[in-house]
Amino acid sequence: MDKVAVHPPVMDNPAGRAARGRHLQGFVLQSPAIMLLLLWSVVPLLMTLWYSLRNYNLVDPTQQGFAGINNYWYLLTDPDFMTSLENTAILVGGVLAISVGLGTLLAVLYNEAFAGRGIARVLVISPFFIMPTVAALLWKNLMLHPIYGVYSAMMRAVGLTPIDWLSRYPLATLVMIVAWEWLPFAVLILLTAIQSLDMEQKEAARMDGAGMVAQFINITLPHLSRAITVVIMIETIFLLTIFAEISVTTAGGPGVASTNLAFLIYSRALLQFDVGGASAGGVVAIVVANIVAAFLLRAVARNLET
Amino acid sequence: MATVELRNLRKTYLHEEIIKGVSLAIAEREFIVFVGPSGCGKSTLLRMIAGLEDISAGDLLIDGQRVNDTEPARRGVAMVFQSYALYPHMNVYRNMEFSLRLAGMPEAERRQRIGDVARILQLDPYLDHKPGQLSGGQRQRVAIGRAIVRNPRVFLFDEPLSNLDAALRGQMRVELASLHRRLDATTIYVTHDQVEAMTMADRIVVLDKGVVEQIGTPLELYHRPRNLFVARFMGSPPMNLLPATINAHDPDGTMQVRTETLSVSIPTQQGGLEVGAPATLGIRPEHIRIDPQGAVQGMVEVSERLGAVTLLHVRLPDGQMIVVQTGGDNTDSADTPICMTFEEEHCHLFDADGMALARSTDHPLLAGA
Helix, strand or coil: CCCCCCCCCCCCCHHHHHHHHHHHHHHHHHHHHHHHHHHHHHHHHHHHHHHHCECCECCCCCCCCECCCHHHHHHHHCHHHHHHHHHHHHHHHHHHHHHHHHHHHHHHHHHCCCCCHHHHHHHHHHHHHCCHHHHHHHHHHHHCCCCCCHHHHHHHHCCCCCCCHHHHCHHHHHHHHHHHHHHHHHHHHHHHHHHCCCHHHHHHHHHCCCCHHHHHHHHHHHHHHHHHHHHHHHHHHHHCCCCHHHHHHCCCCCCCCCCCHHHHHHHHHHHCCEHHHHHHHHHHHHHHHHHHHHHHHHHHHHHHHC | CCCEEEEEEEEEECCEEEEEEEEEEECCCCEEEEECCCCCCHHHHHHHHHCCCCCCEEEEEECCEECCCCCHHHHCEEEECCCCCCCCCCCHHHHHHHHHHHCCCCHHHHHHHHHHHHHHCCCHHHCCCCHHHCCHHHHHHHHHHHHHCCCCCEEEEECCCCCCCHHHHHHHHHHHHHHHHHHCCEEEEECCCHHHHHHHCCEEEEEECCEEEEEECHHHHHHCCCEHHHHHHCCCCCCEEEEEEEEEECCCCEEEEECCCCEEEEEECCCCCCCCCEEEEEECHHHEEECCCCCEEEEEEEEEECCCEEEEEEECCCCCEEEEEEECCCCCCCCCEEEEEECHHHCEEECCCCEECCECCCCHHHCCC
16 A cells, blocks of 8 residues: 555644534524425424324314324225326326427427417417416316307307317316416427527438438437426426316316316315315325326436436 | 539529629549638538538539439538537447438448448547547547548538647648548538648638639649739738839830839739739738848838747838748847848739739749649
8 A cells, every 4th residue: 555644634623613613604594494494394294194194074073083094094995096096197197298299399390480480489388378277267168168169169160069078078178278288388498498409410410311300300309308308397296286277177077087186185175174084195195296206306317417 | 432513503592692603613532622701601602512501593513413402411422510510419339320320221331331430530439429528529530430431422521620729620630631632532621721721622712702712722822812812811921912003014024013112023924004003012921031131121010929930010111011921030129120122023913903913934833733
């Protein structure tokens, strides 16, 4: 081994003490904000955990006391729960597929120069500014209503019988409505990403003999992969908790055909007044969200590496 | 390898003509350089040959075939871009493989060909690297490799060295020149750097505002510029230009030219300018000699010592500034009066329209050209 002079760390030199002092001072100054955040997130979490282990029904104050895992047991063995999980997955997956797939194509389209492009870009982004409740009501009453709806009028105009979309295909219709709301977001992010694509790369690909499709697959899509990951992550976080659209249009029905996890918790808590059961549902939702988040974060981290 | 012929090529963009009729015949294996100030249309012209820009009028022929409407990939040309335009998500191997894969070449043949090219360009150790992990010079080599693997008939280079630092640029210049000798490929190279143009070109095309000002070998352009634009553009520091009038001309064609402060006689061919006609006298900085017996007097304003040479910025008695290039051991400093001699055989004479008057003597280096 080479001779290396090793000095023992000097613990109490004045500079070190000053640094520690500053560190402590920083912590003290930051602590109110940190404490507030802790209160904000940890207290509700602890309360939910506590309620989920108790018998607690708002309309039956006589039933009280410790329930053990009964709330979880009833929830997990309830067939409605599995349906709601499935519906959540279909909602998230369906909306992601439509908004990312169509969003990518639209982003490519809106990147090309054409007359009125500026106006068209504003129009394609505008649904994002409409609040979910209003958007759902617009679709329910203005577009898809079997009697007054624009769509129904179109169907009748060509001699077809209008379909009552929300009762016949409730989940598919919800996917469509939510995708309509989220498509602008995907287009916006992907369009800005596509604008940063070096034109010389596409020209080089053209010189290499790549047609439009080959350019899209080999140049544009890899360039967009990072932005697509970001869109998927952000949309998933919001799509796991869709509530307003369901509440306004189908109220989870018919039956539980369009009930997702968020709506199931709501119906347990505020329709059946079962605070204990709803809290158990909340805890399950937290677990599900964290599992999804873990996968997503790993995917994003890998994609952002290079 | 191939010949390229441009017949009166024109490019109109939104009612504005950018390329105003360029005609040029490029021989097999020739190294042609387009130079000109920025905005002269040299890159547009190259992109028209590549097929990335439409040709508004005129004909483009490669190997005698009209390719105006042929897709870029089918023209048999390969291009190296200024930004290299490497595909960032593909490694070096995939970058070079892309065009071969699209052309449907079998895997074994692709591997073979990329291996050969990587060896020529010393890229073997980097085949697995992504472009982001490479230095500027290596990226440059990958871009060249991507062009070579296609085995094109014509190579097109669009200012390929302008993103490199000065030392690397010099090194890549030499590599490109030796690569051209080895590949024997017809090459069209766009640059605004005259050193690149002078050192690499077989012939240089000087462009200005979409018009060809002169086509010739580097030394032709340097020693016999056709007009004032080429005279100013080629050479660094640029040629000294002084307003002058024709004082007299001898029967053998020699012009007696005077400016405010000096007179020289320049051997031109007969039938030049009338006596009294306005003209411009041009002389390169290295053709002015410092000479105690010299007829031209001046005052040194600034002395730039570059080591090997010294550039003296000299004010003539009438206030005109000229640059004199002299040896690196020159001791004249600012505010020193000096006397100079203009080497008459190296003087250039331009008429009022800026066109050079033909000379009666040939430059020794241009004999037979």
